[in-house]
Amino acid sequence: MKLGQRIASIELYAQPGAAEPAYQPVLLWDDNGATLVDTGNVGQMDQLTKAVQDAGLQLSDIQRIIITHQDIDHVGNLAALTKVFPEIEVWAHPDDIPYITGAKRIIKMTDGRLSHMPEEARNPILALFGQLPSIRISRELQDGETLNIHGGMRVIHTPGHTPGHICLYLPEEKLLLAADELRVVDGELVGPAEAFTPDMKEAVRSMHKLAGLPLDEVFCYHGGLYDKHPAARIAELIQSLEQQ
Numbered sequence: 001m002k003l004g005q006r007i008a009s010i011e012l013y014a015q016p017g018a019a020e021p022a023y024q025p026v027l028l029w030d031d032n033g034a035t036l037v038d039t040g041n042v043g044q045m046d047q048l049t050k051a052v053q054d055a056g057l058q059l060s061d062i063q064r065i066i067i068t069h070q071d072i073d074h075v076g077n078l079a080a081l082t083k084v085f086p087e088i089e090v091w092a093h094p095d096d097i098p099y100i101t102g103a104k105r106i107i108k109m110t111d112g113r114l115s116h117m118p119e120e121a122r123n124p125i126l127a128l129f130g131q132l133p134s135i136r137i138s139r140e141l142q143d144g145e146t147l148n149i150h151g152g153m154r155v156i157h158t159p160g161h162t163p164g165h166i167c168l169y170l171p172e173e174k175l176l177l178a179a180d181e182l183r184v185v186d187g188e189l190v191g192p193a194e195a196f197t198p199d200m201k202e203a204v205r206s207m208h209k210l211a212g213l214p215l216d217e218v219f220c221y222h223g224g225l226y227d228k229h230p231a232a233r234i235a236e237l238i239q240s241l242e243q244q
């Protein structure tokens with residue numbers, strides 16, 4: 001789906017024929033080349049390749065990948081991509097880098113959770129753990145910095161869902177890429193999934209950094225686009241989450 005001038009969502013489905021995409025990376029391109037924000041879940045390279053082509057680009061056009069956070073459904077195809085295209089840069093927040101490079105185990109992929117998975121789900125994840133140490137990080141993203149992407153993309157560090165979770169803000173488009181800090185569920189903008197957010201209080205504190213941004217649209221990795229007065233909705237959401 002087109003999100004703006006030279007910005008498109010990459011729709012990835014958990015199963016063939018699913019009604020809604022489960023994961024939605026974002027592809028942006030400008031005179032500095034193409035940027036992919038997140039990479040989908042493990043084993044989705046074919047879907048990713050096709051979706052990038054549908055957006056009018058090729059995987060080989062991608063110059064950099066921004067990883068919003070360490071979770072498996074965001075780093076799932078990172079090693080596969082950098083294996084085929086070793087020159088692709090990988091950018092992430094330092095608080096999640098040790099997990100993205102395999103120096104530490106991805107926080108939510110505990111032995112307990114892995115042992116409850118069917119083998120066909122677990123094996124590709126274990127294979128990815130073996131590949132992550134090959135990831136070289138080209139750039140550490142800091143809170144508040146402006147990246148030379150799409151006329152200036154601002155990094156907003158929003159810990160809680162993971163320690164190094166970031167959102168990305170595009171002032172020219174008044175568009176927030178919220179990653180997993182916000183979701184769209186049944187058409188409504190809501191907070192991160194509590195079951196997968198180890199520090200919910202911190203995640204709500206992080207939401208204050210999003211309040212007050214001039215916003216026309218929020219795009220969530222899970223649930224996609226929200227464009228019904230998002231700034232007012234975020235303020236309302238903070239209030240209701242803080243009362244819980």
Ligand SMILES: [Zn+2]
Pocket residue numbers: 071073074180221222
């Ligand atoms: Zn996610």
